[in-house]
Amino acid sequence: MVKARYQTAFRLYPYEKVADQDTPAPKRHSVVIIGGGPVGMGLALDLGKKGIDCLVLDDHDGVGQGSRAICFAKRTLEICDRLGCGDPMVDKGVVWNLGRVYRDESEIYAFNLLPEEGHKRPAFINLQQPYFEQFLVEEIRRQQAKGAPVEIRGQNLLTSLTQNDDHILLDVETPDGPYQIEAEYLVACDGASSPTREMMGLGFGGRVFEDNFLIADIKMQADFPTERRFWFDPPFNRGETALMHKQPDDVWRLDFQMGWDIDRKAELAPEKIKSRVRGMIGEDIPFELVWTSIYTFRCCSMEEYRHGRVFFAGDSAHQVSPFGARGCNGGMQDVDNLAWKLAAVIKGEAPDALLESYHIERKHGALENIKNSSRTADFLTPRNPAHALFRDAVLDLVEKHDFARPLVNSGRLSVPCTYDDSPLNAEDGLPQGPARSRPGSPVVDAPLGDGFLLDRLKGDGFTLLSINCDLPADVEVAGHHIRTLSIRAEGDLIAERYLGDAPAAVLLIRPDQHVAGRWPTYNARALDEAFNTAMGRT
Amino acid sequence: MPDLILTPNLEATDDFYEALLNAHEGLDEADIHALNARLILILANHIGKQSVLEEALAVAGA
Numbered sequence: 001m002v003k004a005r006y007q008t009a010f011r012l013y014p015y016e017k018v019a020d021q022d023t024p025a026p027k028r029h030s031v032v033i034i035g036g037g038p039v040g041m042g043l044a045l046d047l048g049k050k051g052i053d054c055l056v057l058d059d060h061d062g063v064g065q066g067s068r069a070i071c072f073a074k075r076t077l078e079i080c081d082r083l084g085c086g087d088p089m090v091d092k093g094v095v096w097n098l099g100r101v102y103r104d105e106s107e108i109y110a111f112n113l114l115p116e117e118g119h120k121r122p123a124f125i126n127l128q129q130p131y132f133e134q135f136l137v138e139e140i141r142r143q144q145a146k147g148a149p150v151e152i153r154g155q156n157l158l159t160s161l162t163q164n165d166d167h168i169l170l171d172v173e174t175p176d177g178p179y180q181i182e183a184e185y186l187v188a189c190d191g192a193s194s195p196t197r198e199m200m201g202l203g204f205g206g207r208v209f210e211d212n213f214l215i216a217d218i219k220m221q222a223d224f225p226t227e228r229r230f231w232f233d234p235p236f237n238r239g240e241t242a243l244m245h246k247q248p249d250d251v252w253r254l255d256f257q258m259g260w261d262i263d264r265k266a267e268l269a270p271e272k273i274k275s276r277v278r279g280m281i282g283e284d285i286p287f288e289l290v291w292t293s294i295y296t297f298r299c300c301s302m303e304e305y306r307h308g309r310v311f312f313a314g315d316s317a318h319q320v321s322p323f324g325a326r327g328c329n330g331g332m333q334d335v336d337n338l339a340w341k342l343a344a345v346i347k348g349e350a351p352d353a354l355l356e357s358y359h360i361e362r363k364h365g366a367l368e369n370i371k372n373s374s375r376t377a378d379f380l381t382p383r384n385p386a387h388a389l390f391r392d393a394v395l396d397l398v399e400k401h402d403f404a405r406p407l408v409n410s411g412r413l414s415v416p417c418t419y420d421d422s423p424l425n426a427e428d429g430l431p432q433g434p435a436r437s438r439p440g441s442p443v444v445d446a447p448l449g450d451g452f453l454l455d456r457l458k459g460d461g462f463t464l465l466s467i468n469c470d471l472p473a474d475v476e477v478a479g480h481h482i483r484t485l486s487i488r489a490e491g492d493l494i495a496e497r498y499l500g501d502a503p504a505a506v507l508l509i510r511p512d513q514h515v516a517g518r519w520p521t522y523n524a525r526a527l528d529e530a531f532n533t534a535m536g537r538t
Numbered sequence: 539m540p541d542l543i544l545t546p547n548l549e550a551t552d553d554f555y556e557a558l559l560n561a562h563e564g565l566d567e568a569d570i571h572a573l574n575a576r577l578i579l580i581l582a583n584h585i586g587k588q589s590v591l592e593e594a595l596a597v598a599g600a
Contacts, residue, residue, distance in 0.1 A: 389571050389572065389575045390575050390578075390579070392572065392575070393572060393575035393576045393578075393579055394579060396572070396576060397576055397579060397580070401580075403580075403583045404579065404583075407579070
């Protein structure tokens with residue numbers, strides 16, 4: 001038996017018996033992914049597109065109900081563009097760039113999350129998580145039709161695993177009983193309470209925050225603005241905070257801070273929730289409750305994201321408070337980082353050391369996310385009188401003085417991580433160039449011709465980008481043929497973001513669109529060395 | 539890099555001290571704390587430099 005832990009919104013991969021269940025010897029797969037959430041499906045799609053045989057095991061047969069994650073950041077959309085499913089997300093999603101912060105009844109300030117032009121994707125879209133997952137699965141189906149070796153098995157529950165020298169042996173439970181398979185690599189994408197992590201007896205340390213938040217997603221026809229509106233101490237939730245955010249399908253996310261000592265059951269009664277909602281939106285607008293949940297939060301991380309042939313990605317490896325939208329967006333950066341590395345190692349192009357860099361780079365990213373979301377939590381939920389004192393002082397000052405605006409912390413919204421000090425980075429050959437395109441940074445988008453730069457960097461391998469200088473007709477790097485893109489830039493955003501005062505630049509760009517190295521001109525030797533470094537060969 | 543100044547630097551020492559006391563005149567304890575918190579934030583913003591502020595925090599807490 002495989003028990004249902006939650007209801008599904010869309011049934012996308014009903015259980016079917018497969019040949020693996022009847023084979024005398026366990027069938028071996030290159031990568032087995034545990035968990036079919038956004039991270040698991042994103043990873044399967046990325047690996048499948050790279051021709052890597054991978055199998056997703058999910059103990060349910062579709063996408064879980066409830067909006068859950070709703071804010072998808074620009075970098076996530078760029079990753080999904082690379083994976084081929086950015087368009088349906090942005091078409092369906094609600095685009096927003098503006099945040100407004102209120103105290104009591106008055107606005108204290110507004111901020112634009114993307115105060116610069118020249119990006120294909122907006123700072124954020126709001127989209128219910130089930131849609132996000134559905135679009136990933138639909139793209140997997142399209143890729144399967146083209147021959148991508150991805151398989152999804154619903155109602156397949158991992159019950160135990162044994163690591164061996166060259167594979168992992170998995171015991172899987174199904175409605176037809178148990179069977180075994182082997183995996184060269186296993187990636188646990190099974191969420192914050194990861195059963196895989198439990199099974200392996202691995203820790204998940206961090207901080208619990210003593211506060212409760214009520215989410216009420218409601219459906220209503222209202223002309224409230226498409227902005228993130230955040231309240232400190234509003235009349236309808238005295239002494240606490242509140243948030244209002246628009247989603248597709250006339251659904252609105254309302255989030256009420258509640259404090260620590262609450263009667264959970266009483267607070268979840270629909271009538272009680274409705275009266276809170278009326279306090280916020282007024283008596284006149286009809287609405288219905290779509291999804292409600294009370295959550296507490298913690299900021300935790302595993303020590304190591306790799307254990308032999310087992311990797312942890314997304315919430316199973318690290319968990320953050322929801323403020324800042326750094327959970328799912330952080331998880332998608334894990335996918336972005338791990339897929340090309342696994343593919344390169346499985347294809348025999350890179351040594352095992354490349355896989356070590358997944359832990360190094362993504363732990364760096366997770367700690368950055370935990371730091372930011374913990375700071376927000378400390379601002380929103382003062383833990384002692386001094387915290388409350390300075391929080392109130394900031395809010396007092398911000399009404400009259402601009403200087404205090406940056407101190408208000410209602411969420412430091414997800415931005416992509418720069419892998420400073422990564423072992424995969426080449427020494428910066430253009431140290432006086434713009435800091436935002438230094439080695440380790442994600443490629444920043446910019447208009448290019450009729451389109452955008454990032455649309456030209458969606459290949460599966462490395463790309464050599466040259467700006468205002470020529471490359472040889474056929475570039476071989478450390479024995480590999482490498483894709484090239486030569487462009488011209490002068491006085492435009494590409495020049496501003498990649499050249500600064502330099503007349504020209506050459507950049508080696510990783511498959512996950514992070515900069516591996518940059519130089520003022522084409523230099524075959526430096527490039528060879530940088531490529532080897534970026535492949536974990538040194 | 540400018541360091542935290544720990545030698546006398548006030549332009550008008552007694553005038554400043556008197557003004558500081560006057561600002562707290564007639565306030566109850568909560569308002570005193572609130573005033574000082576605002577004052578710290580205003581002065582910190584004026585100083586701006588993280589290393590100086592960290593040094594000041596360390597000296598004040600020692």
